[in-house]
Amino acid sequence: MSRYFVGITGGSGHAYSRALVRGLVSGGHDVDLSVTEAGAKVLLHEEGIAARADGSLAEDTLTTWLGPEVSRSVRSFSTSAIEAPPSSGTSLTGGVILCPCSMGTLARVAVGFSSNLVERAADVALKEGRPMVVVPREAPYSEIHLENMLRLARRGAIVIPASPGFYHHPKTIDDLVGHVVGKILDRLGVENAAGARWQGLDAPDEPGIGGPPPPDPLASPGAAP
Numbered sequence: 001m002s003r004y005f006v007g008i009t010g011g012s013g014h015a016y017s018r019a020l021v022r023g024l025v026s027g028g029h030d031v032d033l034s035v036t037e038a039g040a041k042v043l044l045h046e047e048g049i050a051a052r053a054d055g056s057l058a059e060d061t062l063t064t065w066l067g068p069e070v071s072r073s074v075r076s077f078s079t080s081a082i083e084a085p086p087s088s089g090t091s092l093t094g095g096v097i098l099c100p101c102s103m104g105t106l107a108r109v110a111v112g113f114s115s116n117l118v119e120r121a122a123d124v125a126l127k128e129g130r131p132m133v134v135v136p137r138e139a140p141y142s143e144i145h146l147e148n149m150l151r152l153a154r155r156g157a158i159v160i161p162a163s164p165g166f167y168h169h170p171k172t173i174d175d176l177v178g179h180v181v182g183k184i185l186d187r188l189g190v191e192n193a194a195g196a197r198w199q200g201l202d203a204p205d206e207p208g209i210g211g212p213p214p215p216d217p218l219a220s221p222g223a224a225p
């Protein structure tokens with residue numbers, strides 16, 4: 001069993017954070033999480049989950065967001081708590097995941113500018129040679145964003161963009177989210193059933209996922225199928 005650190009920033013895609021934390025705990029691990037100031041605003045906007053004034057999540061909030069089973073394995077830290085264990089390399093982690101990773105946090109981590117606990121935990125993972133995954137979300141990416149991703153990838157970070165595939169015939173948002181989260185968990189070596197596994201073009205879709213693609217919403221009425 002390992003303890004993972006999940007940094008939740010002001011990028012869009014907090015459904016990924018939720019599924020990721022749930023996946024890590026389902027895989028038998030503990031999770032430390034910290035939400036940046038901007039992350040707290042997006043968390044409230046996208047998931048309806050309100051952080052405390054210092055950005056940490058109260059126990060009952062974690063339970064509402066993650067479910068009682070999962071929240072028991074989660075510790076939440078204020079992003080200003082730079083004295084917290086994830087700030088030190090002596091505090092062992094299985095890895096750090098920035099999910100979603102805003103372009104702001106990406107830039108600061110890429111230059112080693114640790115202004116809060118999320119950025120410091122990422123910096124620690126890089127200096128200690130531990131797994132560090134960034135899940136960037138922006139569109140389009142500017143040259144600066146791409147350079148920052150390259151800079152991090154060259155220093156050992158794993159860049160898994162929040163861009164789900166469609167070849168597994170997703171039917172729900174959960175299917176799309178699961179595709180990305182499955183990739184993150186696979187890369188960390190965490191056993192999971194988050195995403196559908198490709199079986200080949202002729203294989204039937206996995207239970208609960210897939211089926212025939214939905215009708216084309218852009219097709220003109222009465223057009224031949």
Ligand SMILES: Cc1cc2nc3c(=O)[nH]c(=O)nc-3n(C[C@H](O)[C@H](O)[C@H](O)COP(=O)(O)O)c2cc1C
Nearest residue numbers: 009010011012036038039042102103104105137138
């Ligand atoms: C609703 C909402 C969605 C946002 N989505 C993104 C996004 O997808 N990617 C991004 O880089 N910034 C996004 N931002 C802007 C960041 O939150 C902002 O740049 C912030 O300063 C990032 O701070 P942080 O890196 O400390 O979390 C969004 C902001 C809001 C309010």
